[in-house]
Amino acid sequence: MLSRDPAALAPWLGVGLMANLACREFVLTPGAIDYVAVTPDMFWQDHGADQDPSGPRFEDIAAWTDLLVEARLPQVAHHIGLSMASAIPTDAGYVAQMAAWRRRWGCPWLSEHLAFVAIAPDAGPAAAGLALTAPFDQEVLELVVGRARHVMAATGAPLLLENSAAFVRFDDSDMDEAEFLNRYCEASGGGLLLDLHNLYCNAVNHGFDAHAFLDRLDLANVVEVHLANGAELAGMWADAHSGAPPEPVWDLLADLAPRAPNLRAITFEFHDSYLPQLGFDGIAEVVARARAVKAVRRP
């Protein structure tokens, strides 16, 4: 039996980079990458739902959108402002902006994190200060699935859910993370953005076998992968986007890729403050190695 493809109409993209202005020269080099991954929230100013209605709530930051215009590369949108697991109501204006951005740039899919940021419905785009993880409960699953269905209907694009790095565990959750992600895909029709460094963080911090986690995941749901590196923080391993992926993350990619029939894109993400250590040569090495792992192209 053929497995479900959560992004059946989307192209096979290849290997890309999470765009930031520091790597502009690299992004604009022909053939350096196959696509750009973009956090749209960094490319616009959000004046908030309480903005004077005579003016636009969202406005481009021209220096950033100019990069996308010049690059002329396929783009996937990786959002950080939807607050997927938040218990407060969905920000309708934000979803409308997701749809507008998707139409404007032709993104084949959108993605968001399995986390919550928004905590105060009466305080504008107010937040917890960082992305926090919720327990893997039925109640949270229903909330996330409902929000994903709404976003997919509004945007006309598949919504990929990204697994988060969690410093704190809730061991009495209704289900474990793999089951939660499998059930999200089944119930919503969406797919997964599997962040292999987040998985590595959780395996290191909470003492489990990341490869066994892959065995429990329905890998047909994986459409995109994130690669990154991290750093120690208060005795835990944190997803710091601090350079080339460590070897265990490459091992996870080698394990995953042959078993993920719908994997279309591998994105390398790093924070621009680490560019001096990494350099463009370092980015090129990561891209070349990812390209060699598995042809992320139409079989």
Add this chain to the structure above:
Amino acid sequence: MSLAAFQRAFADLAGSPALCLAVRRNPAALEGYALTERERRRLAEAAGQRGMDAQCSMYRVTRIAALNSIVPLSLAALKPHLRELVDAYWARNPVHELRFVIETQRFLDFLAAEPGLLSAAAGDAAAALLDLARLELAMEEVRLGTPQPGAAPLARLLALSHEVDALLAAAPGGLVALALLPRSPNRALIAAEAGMGPKLYRLPDSGKATAAA
């Protein structure tokens, strides 16, 4: 609304090592939240995990990074005293504002409204420090709002109590250098045209504006 209360309490724990310690000592410290028994038990257990220490550290890094992206020179000058200042600010404003410019404006308003706190941290440099921060904030506002081609130029006018060039020159020297600046009421104009980054102009009491260093 129980899940919402749970998430708010979890976020408050991340933002407050003091609350974590209080919950570790006595889970009754969570009584102010409308939680189910299961949620209360979970949060009490979570507060004791070593990952909660990392989560609290990440909270601080994230909120400071937001301010640092807008007013880096001012934060660098305040560095020896930043911990006390942000602790007081976060205690008053536990909910983070995702719009960094507004978050920074709120922080500066807080400092201006707490002269005793700022003076304890910055001493004689307090007024110059606030000027420097307002200048950095205005520069960033204009940079973010650089107009699209065909749109009207964007500008901000600032009334400062220190001379602009002197402020920027003294900033790398920290609070010691800022404290030595003489007061010199003046105005600065920050403007951006389509396709151009922000430019800073000194405005003398009369005559033509000149570009600042």
